[in-house]
Amino acid sequence: MQSRFYTLTHYPDGMPDREQFALETQTLPELVDGEVRIRNHWLSVDPYMRGRMSGFRTYIAPFELGTPMEGGAIGEVIASNHPKVKVGNKVSHMGGWRDIAQLPGDSVTPLPDSDIPEQAYLGVLGMPGMTAWTGLNLIAECKPSDNVLVSAASGAVGSLAVQLAKAKGCHVVGIAGAAHKLAWLESLGVEPVSYRDRTAQELSDAIMLASPDGIDVYFENVGGICLEAALSQLNEGARIALCGMIDGYNAKTPTPGPSNLAQLIVRKAKIQGFIVADHWASYRYFLNEVTPQIAEGKLDYKETIREGLESTPDAFLELFEGANTGKMLVKLI
Amino acid sequence: MQSRFYTLTHYPDGMPDREQFALETQTLPELVDGEVRIRNHWLSVDPYMRGRMSGFRTYIAPFELGTPMEGGAIGEVIASNHPKVKVGNKVSHMGGWRDIAQLPGDSVTPLPDSDIPEQAYLGVLGMPGMTAWTGLNLIAECKPSDNVLVSAASGAVGSLAVQLAKAKGCHVVGIAGAAHKLAWLESLGVEPVSYRDRTAQELSDAIMLASPDGIDVYFENVGGICLEAALSQLNEGARIALCGMIDGYNAKTPTPGPSNLAQLIVRKAKIQGFIVADHWASYRYFLNEVTPQIAEGKLDYKETIREGLESTPDAFLELFEGANTGKMLVKLI
Numbered sequence: 001m002q003s004r005f006y007t008l009t010h011y012p013d014g015m016p017d018r019e020q021f022a023l024e025t026q027t028l029p030e031l032v033d034g035e036v037r038i039r040n041h042w043l044s045v046d047p048y049m050r051g052r053m054s055g056f057r058t059y060i061a062p063f064e065l066g067t068p069m070e071g072g073a074i075g076e077v078i079a080s081n082h083p084k085v086k087v088g089n090k091v092s093h094m095g096g097w098r099d100i101a102q103l104p105g106d107s108v109t110p111l112p113d114s115d116i117p118e119q120a121y122l123g124v125l126g127m128p129g130m131t132a133w134t135g136l137n138l139i140a141e142c143k144p145s146d147n148v149l150v151s152a153a154s155g156a157v158g159s160l161a162v163q164l165a166k167a168k169g170c171h172v173v174g175i176a177g178a179a180h181k182l183a184w185l186e187s188l189g190v191e192p193v194s195y196r197d198r199t200a201q202e203l204s205d206a207i208m209l210a211s212p213d214g215i216d217v218y219f220e221n222v223g224g225i226c227l228e229a230a231l232s233q234l235n236e237g238a239r240i241a242l243c244g245m246i247d248g249y250n251a252k253t254p255t256p257g258p259s260n261l262a263q264l265i266v267r268k269a270k271i272q273g274f275i276v277a278d279h280w281a282s283y284r285y286f287l288n289e290v291t292p293q294i295a296e297g298k299l300d301y302k303e304t305i306r307e308g309l310e311s312t313p314d315a316f317l318e319l320f321e322g323a324n325t326g327k328m329l330v331k332l333i
Numbered sequence: 334m335q336s337r338f339y340t341l342t343h344y345p346d347g348m349p350d351r352e353q354f355a356l357e358t359q360t361l362p363e364l365v366d367g368e369v370r371i372r373n374h375w376l377s378v379d380p381y382m383r384g385r386m387s388g389f390r391t392y393i394a395p396f397e398l399g400t401p402m403e404g405g406a407i408g409e410v411i412a413s414n415h416p417k418v419k420v421g422n423k424v425s426h427m428g429g430w431r432d433i434a435q436l437p438g439d440s441v442t443p444l445p446d447s448d449i450p451e452q453a454y455l456g457v458l459g460m461p462g463m464t465a466w467t468g469l470n471l472i473a474e475c476k477p478s479d480n481v482l483v484s485a486a487s488g489a490v491g492s493l494a495v496q497l498a499k500a501k502g503c504h505v506v507g508i509a510g511a512a513h514k515l516a517w518l519e520s521l522g523v524e525p526v527s528y529r530d531r532t533a534q535e536l537s538d539a540i541m542l543a544s545p546d547g548i549d550v551y552f553e554n555v556g557g558i559c560l561e562a563a564l565s566q567l568n569e570g571a572r573i574a575l576c577g578m579i580d581g582y583n584a585k586t587p588t589p590g591p592s593n594l595a596q597l598i599v600r601k602a603k604i605q606g607f608i609v610a611d612h613w614a615s616y617r618y619f620l621n622e623v624t625p626q627i628a629e630g631k632l633d634y635k636e637t638i639r640e641g642l643e644s645t646p647d648a649f650l651e652l653f654e655g656a657n658t659g660k661m662l663v664k665l666i
Contacts, residue, residue, distance in 0.1 A: 051599075058599040059569075223594065236392075245595045257590030261556065262578045264606030266384075266391040271604045273597030 001028050001037070004309055005068040005098030011055035014252035015320065020053075021069075021313035028102050036091075036105040037079040043096045043309075043330040044072035044122040045316040046156070050249040059275050071096030072127055074118050080105065092121050099309050099332055112287070116294055123327030124294060124301040125287065128156035131276040132219070133286045135241035136164050139274045140217040142239075144169035147211045149230055152221035153190065154181035154302075156327040157243060161219045162190045163299050164290075170217075173210045175203075175226055177322050184325065188300060195226060200258075203229035214238075220271075223247040228258035238269040250320055302326030334361050334370070337642055338401040338431030344388035347585035348653065353386075354646035359401075361435050369424075369438040370412040376429040376642075376663040377405035377455040378649040379489070383582040392608050404429030405460055407451050413438060425454050432642050432665055445620070449627055456660030457627060457634040458620065461489035464609040465552070466619045468574035469497050472607045473550040475572075477502035480544045482563055485554035486523065487514035487635075489660040490576060494552045495523045496632050497623075503550075506543045508536070508559055510655050517658065521633060528559060533591075536562035547571075553604075556580040561591035571602040583653055635659030 006021050031037060049071060052063045063069050073096035077089045082105025085091065093108040095101030111121055123129060135157075136142045148165040152158040153174025165172045166189050174185040175193050182192035191210040195203055203225055207215070214235035220227060223245030230240070248255050264271065293299045304324035306315040312330045319328055339354050364370060382404060385396045396402050406429035410422045415438025418424065426441040428434030444454055456462060468490075469475045481498040485491040486507025498505045499522050507518040508526050515525035524543040528536055536558055540548070547568035553560060556578030563573070581588050597604065626632045637657035639648040645663045652661055 059601070227594075242594075242597050244598065248592075248595060254592030256592055257594045259581075259587030259589055261560075261575075261590045261604075262581060262606075264575050264604060265577065265608065266606070268392070268606050268608055268611060270606070271594075271597060273595075273599070273601050273603070275598065275601055278601060 001100060002026065003028050003098055003100040003102065006312060007066050008053060008063045008069060010065060011062070012053055015250040016050070016053060016317065018313055018317070023310065028100065031079055031081040031102065033081055034105050035081050035102060036077050036085045036108060038073075038075040038091060038093065038095065038101045038103065038108070039078050039333070040073045040075035040096065040099055040101060041331070041333045042074040042119040042122055043312055043332065044126075045312065045319060045328050045330065046071070046128070047244055047246050047249060047319050049316065050320075059277075068095075069097035070094050072122050073101065074111070074122055075101065082106070085110070090118055092126065097312060112291070114291065114295065116291070119303065119329055119331075120294065120301070122329060123156050123303065124160055124299065125291060127276060128327060129160045129290060130280075130283055130286050131243060132157045132160035132164060133290065134276050134279045134282070135219050135243050135274060136161055136217070138279055138282065139241040139272050140219065140239040142168060142170065142217045146170050146216035147213050147235070148172045148217045148219065149175070149207060149211065149215045149233070150219040150221075151175045151226040151230070152244075152246065153185055153192075154325050155221060156324070158219065158221055159301065159326050160299070163188055165217070166190065167293070167298075171211060171213070173207060173215075175222070181325055184302065198225070200225040200228035204232040207233050217241070219243060221246060224255070228260060231258055231260045231263040234263055234267040234269045236267050236269075238267055240269065240271040242271050242273040246320065304328050305331050307331050334433060335359065336361050336431055336433040336435065339645060340399050341386060341396045341402060343398060344395070345386055348583040349383070349386060349650065351646055351650070356643065361433065364412055364414040364435065366414055367438055368414050368435055369410050369418045369441060371406075371408040371424060371426065371428065371434045371436065371441070372411050372666070373406045373408035373429065373432055373434060374664070374666045375407040375452040375455055376645055376665065377460070378645065378652060378661050378663065379404065379461070380577055380579045380582060380652050382649065383653075401428075402430035403427050405455050406434065407444070407455055408434065415439070418443070423451055425459065430645060445624070447624065447628065449624070452636065452662055452664075453627065453634070455662060456489050456636060457493055457632065458624060460609060461660060462493045462623060463613075463616055463619050464576060465490045465493035465497060466623065467609050467612045467615070468552050468576050468607060469494055469550070471612055471615065472574040472605050473552065473572040475501060475503065475550045479503045479549035480546050480568070481505045481550045481552070482508070482540060482544065482548045482566070483552040483554075484508045484559040484563070485577075485579065486518055486525075487658050488554060489657070491552065491554055492634065492659050493632070496521055498550070499523065500626070500631075504544060504546070506540060506548075508540075508555070514658055517635070531558070533558040533561035537565040540566050550574070552576060554579060557588070561593060564591055564593045564596040567596055567600040567602045569600050569602075571600055573602065573604040575604050575606040579653065637661045638664050640664050
């Protein structure tokens, strides 16, 4: 059986382009003991993957050039040499960027039995959702009385962060760009603020208008002017959960940080970076809390879907143009 | 009786100059009930005072133009209308920038009975010492196994931070400029690193050489290239106690922050700002721990002393040139 997969041809400097991804074909070897073969239905593309294209180790190894890329995926088991993984099982795993994956059965996770569409386990009930929950609860220790600000608030992570904060009873402000994203945020009861065509000072003023009592918790996905604007609006004891800084991921030269970090002193505030993988032991608490809210339609989630394996590189690159509302996915079947 | 005191004539833009301080004389009114009159022996000048010259409220009100400036001071009570404060008592208080202070007796703190020179209660046993202890213990939660980095390491705060960390058993690197400061740090068992004539990258490389196992705790007093260099050397789970950012206090225009804040994500690290006043309830724990070490000569401290009330503005301005080793003080008597 053949597998079609993407490899990285070289490590990009600045914004990657389409030519850095090569579609290759391989005839899969026989399953060895413990292995399973999966037909992928859905592939995930996520901003963090840019970090694996840098050629050096950060908190995770870089993609190896010329070998199948990796990423979150959902598929159905079509062959198994593993005692606990059965043909027909739906599983989530890291063998993405390809149509057929062959992996150790121990490395795949069966999907819970539910009526929730399977691709939700790549988004609102998967890594991005768990990231939002972790940042808000475990890092920022968000309380019902907090005024919460979220950047990239209509993205896969941000859109769950704003809703989890709303569900707690917080006053929530969400930063986004496009009009339809701002409208969606407003429909969720979030105060929408646009970053478009604004200086950091102007964005800061807009945040102040949207949250006159200041900001206690900032869920940060962007960096750039969003961070500078937020720092100027912090209340005493504010907590910033630093999840991502997509603004700088494709910078060819270092981009300066905010000029007002001293606000952290004045406001006795903290910024804390985190990686969701470190908190995976709490995934079941997240699922227990969020799954019923998804099943009952209390939490809204959106997907931006591209079709076909060949669309995967473009779907990934579009993340940096803000093309997605909610989770960006590639649908294979 | 007359009091000579400094007032601020206007709020400086950028580096203050000598003309922004006016020496004035006032005939003190009769003591009202509860008041005490103090002949100051020692005045403190500290970097944080620059923040009170900005004309707007931060965590503390700005100096009011044309009224006596304030600051830490040590003196002897020469008249009292307060039942608990006696003539002859040595006290610390906030009526600095003047020779004779007249204040509510409730606002002054009697010095402990000890053989330690009284001015130590403005430095190593006072606010700067407590700041070092608080940042290291309460904010950065420093443990004996930590690799510790301190900027402005020969200053009033930094020089105690490095020694408290050494006393815990930590490996300690101290950043300073002048050769005699680096030599002092070395004599304390601290790895000295100069920031002079270095880029952030060069400073980062020097820190790596001095602390090959990375940095777990960074006590930050400076900002600028020190912060950028430190961020590149953080270990996983590193804690940065953000005490001050003197590098930017006199900037006329905003100076960009570090370009590598995303290291906080990769290293799952945190930066936390703090103000020592919030932790004053723990001052007695600090005194209990540090006073015996001072009395036994186990902790070294230096003072840079200017003489006479008229030298106060210059002593303050010299802080921003790095003229002080240890605590900068003005001796009146």
